[in-house]
Amino acid sequence: MTVTEQTPVTATRPMVRAQDVVKRYGPIEVLKGIDLSVAPGEVSCLLGPSGSGKSTFLRCINHLERIDGGQLSVDGELVGYRRHGEKLYELKAREVARRRRDIGMVFQRFNLFPHLTALGNVIEAPIRVLGTPRDKARAEALRLLDRVGLAEKAGNYPGQLSGGQQQRVAIARALAMHPKLMLFDEPTSALDPELVGEVLDVMKGLAADGMTMIVVTHEMGFAREVADSVAFLDGGVVVEAGPPDEVLGNPRHDRTRAFLDKVL
Amino acid sequence: MTTDTDTVRVVPVRHYGRWATALLVVGLAALFLRALFDSPNLEPGTIREYLFKDYVLDGVVTTLWLTLLAMVLGTVGGVLLAVMRLSANPVLRGVSWAFIWVFRGTPLLVQIIFFGFLGALFPRLTLTVPFTGTILFDKPTSVVVTGTVAAVLALSLNEMAYAAEVIRGGILAVDDGQTEAAAALGMSPALTLRRVVLPQAMRVIIPPMGNETITMLKSTALVSIIAGRDLMTAVQTVYQNNYKVIPLLFVAAIWYLALVSLLSAGQWLIERRFGRGFARGGVR
Ligand SMILES: Nc1ncnc2c1ncn2[C@@H]1O[C@H](COP(=O)(O)OP(=O)(O)O)[C@@H](O)[C@H]1O
Ligand SMILES: [Mg+2]
Numbered sequence: 001m002t003v004t005e006q007t008p009v010t011a012t013r014p015m016v017r018a019q020d021v022v023k024r025y026g027p028i029e030v031l032k033g034i035d036l037s038v039a040p041g042e043v044s045c046l047l048g049p050s051g052s053g054k055s056t057f058l059r060c061i062n063h064l065e066r067i068d069g070g071q072l073s074v075d076g077e078l079v080g081y082r083r084h085g086e087k088l089y090e091l092k093a094r095e096v097a098r099r100r101r102d103i104g105m106v107f108q109r110f111n112l113f114p115h116l117t118a119l120g121n122v123i124e125a126p127i128r129v130l131g132t133p134r135d136k137a138r139a140e141a142l143r144l145l146d147r148v149g150l151a152e153k154a155g156n157y158p159g160q161l162s163g164g165q166q167q168r169v170a171i172a173r174a175l176a177m178h179p180k181l182m183l184f185d186e187p188t189s190a191l192d193p194e195l196v197g198e199v200l201d202v203m204k205g206l207a208a209d210g211m212t213m214i215v216v217t218h219e220m221g222f223a224r225e226v227a228d229s230v231a232f233l234d235g236g237v238v239v240e241a242g243p244p245d246e247v248l249g250n251p252r253h254d255r256t257r258a259f260l261d262k263v264l
Numbered sequence: 265m266t267t268d269t270d271t272v273r274v275v276p277v278r279h280y281g282r283w284a285t286a287l288l289v290v291g292l293a294a295l296f297l298r299a300l301f302d303s304p305n306l307e308p309g310t311i312r313e314y315l316f317k318d319y320v321l322d323g324v325v326t327t328l329w330l331t332l333l334a335m336v337l338g339t340v341g342g343v344l345l346a347v348m349r350l351s352a353n354p355v356l357r358g359v360s361w362a363f364i365w366v367f368r369g370t371p372l373l374v375q376i377i378f379f380g381f382l383g384a385l386f387p388r389l390t391l392t393v394p395f396t397g398t399i400l401f402d403k404p405t406s407v408v409v410t411g412t413v414a415a416v417l418a419l420s421l422n423e424m425a426y427a428a429e430v431i432r433g434g435i436l437a438v439d440d441g442q443t444e445a446a447a448a449l450g451m452s453p454a455l456t457l458r459r460v461v462l463p464q465a466m467r468v469i470i471p472p473m474g475n476e477t478i479t480m481l482k483s484t485a486l487v488s489i490i491a492g493r494d495l496m497t498a499v500q501t502v503y504q505n506n507y508k509v510i511p512l513l514f515v516a517a518i519w520y521l522a523l524v525s526l527l528s529a530g531q532w533l534i535e536r537r538f539g540r541g542f543a544r545g546g547v548r
Contacts, residue, residue, distance in 0.1 A: 098450065111444065115538075124459065129451055174448075
């Protein structure tokens with residue numbers, strides 16, 4: 001296990017800090033002590049074979065899963081708990097929801113709301129959760145849809161959009177909450193090859209704007225070009241982590257090397 | 265190889281069997297209608313006479329609002345029961361399960377008669393402030409639970425049990441990814457249910473709930489047993505006096521058919537509305 005402390009971005013507290021994070025499903029230990037640190041503004045790519053726990057770890061970060069051991073904090077706050085003196089108090093559903101506002105998540109299968117238009121998808125949470133006035137939410141949503149290149153698709157339902165367009169709407173939907181951290185779980189894995197580029201381009205733009213991002217991906221080109229750090233997971237632990245040219249170019253571990261031989 | 269389409273004659277498949285069965289069915293239907301109109305007891309004049317009588321129309325109105333009220337109460341209660349059954353709280357789950365078990369497990373007719381004779385079980389309805397003995401409300405049951413109230417109670421409680429299962433099925437049919445996406449956006453469970461899950465569940469819920477409404481409209485006829493003042497009660501009262509059973513049953517049947525047709529049209533409109541955004545849903 002390697003604790004990553006390599007980020008040159010800032011010396012401030014990490015945006016995400018995982019220490020010995022454990023997650024079990026019944027008797028099966030899926031995460032066996034994950035250590036990872038992501039600085040503000042950093043783009044971190046998670047690689048690893050299927051079933052290594054990448055999605056599970058990502059879901060733990062915004063408390064879609066509860067961790068069974070270790071510590072996990074986002075922007076200095078423990079995920080799922082409130083510290084008061086010496087005690088940890090588990091957060092109520094409403095408080096958990098409040099913290100999730102600040103963390104955007106993009107899913108492999110988009111998970112857009114099919115009964116709402118692209119615009120409806122983007123304005124839903126700002127209006128209902130943040131209480132943004134409809135006009136303001138609309139204006140901002142149209143700006144975001146324009147940013148992902150879909151201004152003219154605002155009135156379309158998800159079922160009328162291609163996979164790549166749907167995923168870009170999903171990114172706009174997450175951005176509408178002004179997140180300080182974006183989580184991507186294999187955002188291009190469900191796409192036809194010719195649609196992968198348009199989604200990666202949007203993500204590159206986000207990275208260039210300084211968004212903190214954790215990206216589970218099999219797109220080695222993206223990892224090499226955009227990531228500040230890369231972590232290789234296998235069997236529920238971080239086997240190797242570091243700058244992309246080290247981990248991808250000169251892996252120290254056999255498991256990393258074996259994996260890279262397969263995907264490259 | 266060349267084909268000259270001008271000279272080639274296309275012979276469509278000839279459906280002789282189809283023609284034969286159609287003829288047979290039309291023939292049988294004609295025979296039946298003839299027998300019907302030849303019967304001296306159909307009395308079209310009597311049907312016409314009673315079709316728009318004021319007490320028949322009153323019965324129609326009662327049947328309609330009884331249906332609508334039972335469906336509204338049944339649906340609201342059904343959502344509540346469905347959410348309880350899906351809740352993490354075992355007590356709520358158990359209560360909901362028991363309610364559904366009782367009301368689906370006994371005949372509606374039995375429930376209607378039971379509520380009609382509630383006074384035999386609880387002669388007085390009394391509400392007191394706990395520990396003080398102050399009486400807020402105290403009346404004989406038969407005064408409070410009239411035939412109409414008993415009818416509404418029985419129909420809506422029964423409907424709740426069925427609606428709960430339909431709604432639960434609809435909620436379960438919504439992809440988990442939807443709840444997850446809503447949660448990731450910081451939406452609370454209640455908001456997620458209202459804005460994300462139920463609107464999508466609607467698509468699955470509405471066709472069976474349309475059928476529930478149509479069934480309910482016809483089930484209201486059962487409340488005639490406790491003098492529920494509905495269409496069937498009105499018609500029964502008439503034929504118990506003049507013995508023109510068949511014409512008056514036709515009066516009732518004509519009205520039920522008309523109302524069901526109206527409900528079916530409404531169902532079609534609502535289904536179209538909730539199909540938005542779905543490939544097979546009509547308007548896109
Ligand atoms: N809800 C669950 N219940 C039981 N096991 C699960 C559940 N979700 C994931 N797992 C298991 O956890 C392991 C890690 O899964 P996942 O995090 O999805 O891996 P990855 O995203 O790296 O492919 C897998 O073996 C998977 O079968
Ligand atoms: Mg995964």
